[in-house]
Amino acid sequence: MNRSAPSIPSAGDSRFPNAPLPPRAGAGLKADHIDAILADDYRIGFLEVHAENYMGDGGPAHRALAAIRAEFPLSVHGVGLSIGSQSGIDPDHLDRLARVVERYQPGMVSEHLAWSSHDAGYYNDLLPLPYNRQTLDRVVSHIVQVQDRLKRPILLENPSTYVAFEQSTMSETDFIREIARRAGCGLLLDVNNIFVSATNHGWKPMQYLRDFPLELVEEIHLAGHAEDTDDEGDMLLIDAHDRPVADAVWKLYEIVISQAGPLPTLVEWDNDVPDWPVLRREAMLADTILKRLGPASMLGSRHAAE
Amino acid sequence: MPRNEAHALGEQPAFSAALLDPDLPPPDGVIGPHGKAATKRFAVYRNNVTVSLINALADIFPVVAKLVGQDFFRDMARYFITRHPPRSALLFEYGHEFPEFLKDFEPVAKLPYLPDVARLERAWLDAFHAADAEPLMPETLGAMPQERLGDLVFTPHPGARIVQSDFAAVSIFSASREDRPLKGIQPLAAEDGLITRPFDTVQVRQLPAGAASFFEALTNGHTLGAAAALTLDSHPGFDLPSAISALLEAGIFTACHLENASSELPE
Structure with a gap:
């Protein structure tokens, strides 16, 4: 199937022009940054929002996002769909996501390989799944349900995790590759999550990258992480999104871009959010790497051909 | 897929219960690398859930937090979220039960x-x-x-x-x-x-x-x-x-x- 985000069919009555994410740096949109972004001479490549923040009926947040969407490509990133949930996808929440997608016609829609709701409770965190046949079937059927409702493919993001499960029978990379193959979704590669999970579980990040289906990746995430220790005093990294991207993650990102080619790259900063120029500096670093390594990449030709 | 599929068999009911109850051990089957213990590891999830929901309440009810003091508010919110976890993924809809909760919460009866x-x-x-x-x-x-x-x-x-x-x-x-x-x-x-x-x-x-x-x-x-x-x-x-x-x-x-x-x- 065609993996590039399809434009929503319309008879020229579309509220916003079709705007795919460019292979440049983007930033997670924060309300406090909106005026600075709109006034900045540096034009960020795209902006990404958490879908749930725009599921209200109206108000100033929608006005601000419409102003951003009129000027920049937009990515809608869900955090509450609970794709791994044992109690199924909440059809009301899926309808709300569909409404956000219809309203803003984003270049990309993505969600997480995780769960966050069980029965009536919502835990506001991205919780881990065992990797086995049963959870694979569940996740695939949920992604198919989501894509059917949205009438477009979504991207699925690799998680950062702190625990593993005895019930797992597959590696994370095998699990994700099989999901993408069966559900026909694209992938969002969070490079910080690779580093966090690899450290936490004693994997080698390079091995993870070798096993990961890079050809299905359509967007990258970068973020900062915090350091802690586990019960034995071993390093435990926390996906905190509260500081600059770590040097080791930038190095891993350079390897990803040199292999996969230039890809839309989001810098996330969700806690202790700094002023816009600090986040912009991170985005500019990603832009520099994309410009330097993207064109010479091994898979770069696939993008040039599109 | 039916919404109640395989409840009794899956891992999420036990995981959910342990998230909001710090007295429970990590759920069965949750491990660290090479099968080692995962108590602190599981506590990361518990902490993420608790702190993010307390922060959500502090954002929605800043005057209440100011009136009772931030530390007291966070302890009170921690108690509230175990009794009223959010039912929706829309955090801006959280806390509709909070006013009623305050009415019955003895430590703030003087306010x-x-x-x-x-x-x-x-x-x-x-x-x-x-x-x-x-x-x-x-x-x-x-x-x-x-x-x-x-x-x-x-x-x-x-x-x-x-x-x-x-x-x-x-x-x-x-x-x-x-x-x-x-x-x-x-x-x-x-x-x-x-x-x-x-x-x-x-x-x-x-x-x-x-x-x-x-x-x-x-x-x-x-x-x-x-x-x-x-x-x-x-x-x-x-x-x-x-x-x-x-x-x-x-x-x-x-x-x-x-x-x-x-x-x-x-x-």
């Missing part, structure tokens, strides 16, 4: 206005996210036949809320949000609050005596004449003309029509 302040804060956020609608314009009302004003029925604005309090909840809310001192406010003086969002800015104002009953009667579909009569019964000094100006100024309604206008129109 009897706290539940009503929380109701105002919750209503503020409801108004912020409410659907957009143009408020009723004075010209629209002016164009109605003056002899039939009593037959007018009003359409409520989606952002409008009324909070009636036996305490000075509105003065306390406003002073606290505007960083003014609370000194001089008589907490036991009853106040009614009106929350509206005629355009992009949420407005909170205190209503004169009777106005809350009047607006509630209009919101419930009574005609202007019936609402005025009901209000004058309970509040003999009720000032109708100034209530109508306030109605227009605050943007409580979006439209009005004559009650039996449609039945008079020929098909």
Whole structure:
């Protein structure tokens, strides 16, 4: 199937022009940054929002996002769909996501390989799944349900995790590759999550990258992480999104871009959010790497051909 | 897939239960690398859930937090979330049970206005996210036949809320949000609050005596004449003309029509 985000069919009555994410740096949109972004001479490549923040009926947040969407490509990133949930996808929440997608016609829609709701409770965190046949079937059927409702493919993001499960029978990379193959979704590669999970579980990040289906990746995430220790005093990294991207993650990102080619790259900063120029500096670093390594990449030709 | 598929077999019920109960051990099957223990590892999830929900409540109820102190608020919120975990993935909808919770929460019994302040804060956020609608314009009302004003029925604005309090909840809310001192406010003086969002800015104002009953009667579909009569019964000094100006100024309604206008129109 065609993996590039399809434009929503319309008879020229579309509220916003079709705007795919460019292979440049983007930033997670924060309300406090909106005026600075709109006034900045540096034009960020795209902006990404958490879908749930725009599921209200109206108000100033929608006005601000419409102003951003009129000027920049937009990515809608869900955090509450609970794709791994044992109690199924909440059809009301899926309808709300569909409404956000219809309203803003984003270049990309993505969600997480995780769960966050069980029965009536919502835990506001991205919780881990065992990797086995049963959870694979569940996740695939949920992604198919989501894509059917949205009438477009979504991207699925690799998680950062702190625990593993005895019930797992597959590696994370095998699990994700099989999901993408069966559900026909694209992938969002969070490079910080690779580093966090690899450290936490004693994997080698390079091995993870070798096993990961890079050809299905359509967007990258970068973020900062915090350091802690586990019960034995071993390093435990926390996906905190509260500081600059770590040097080791930038190095891993350079390897990803040199292999996969230039890809839309989001810098996330969700806690202790700094002023816009600090986040912009991170985005500019990603832009520099994309410009330097993207064109010479091994898979770069696939993008040039599109 | 059915929503209740394989509940008894899966890992999520036990994982969920342990998230909100720090006395429970990590769920069966949850491990660290090479099968090692995962107590601190599981605690990362527990901490993420708890802290993010406490932060959400602190964002929604900043005045309550200021009135009881941040540390006390966080401990109280920690207790609240175990009893009322969010039911929706929309965190801006969280905490509708918080005012009732405060009413029954013994440690804050000495602050009897706290539940009503929380109701105002919750209503503020409801108004912020409410659907957009143009408020009723004075010209629209002016164009109605003056002899039939009593037959007018009003359409409520989606952002409008009324909070009636036996305490000075509105003065306390406003002073606290505007960083003014609370000194001089008589907490036991009853106040009614009106929350509206005629355009992009949420407005909170205190209503004169009777106005809350009047607006509630209009919101419930009574005609202007019936609402005025009901209000004058309970509040003999009720000032109708100034209530109508306030109605227009605050943007409580979006439209009005004559009650039996449609039945008079020929098909």
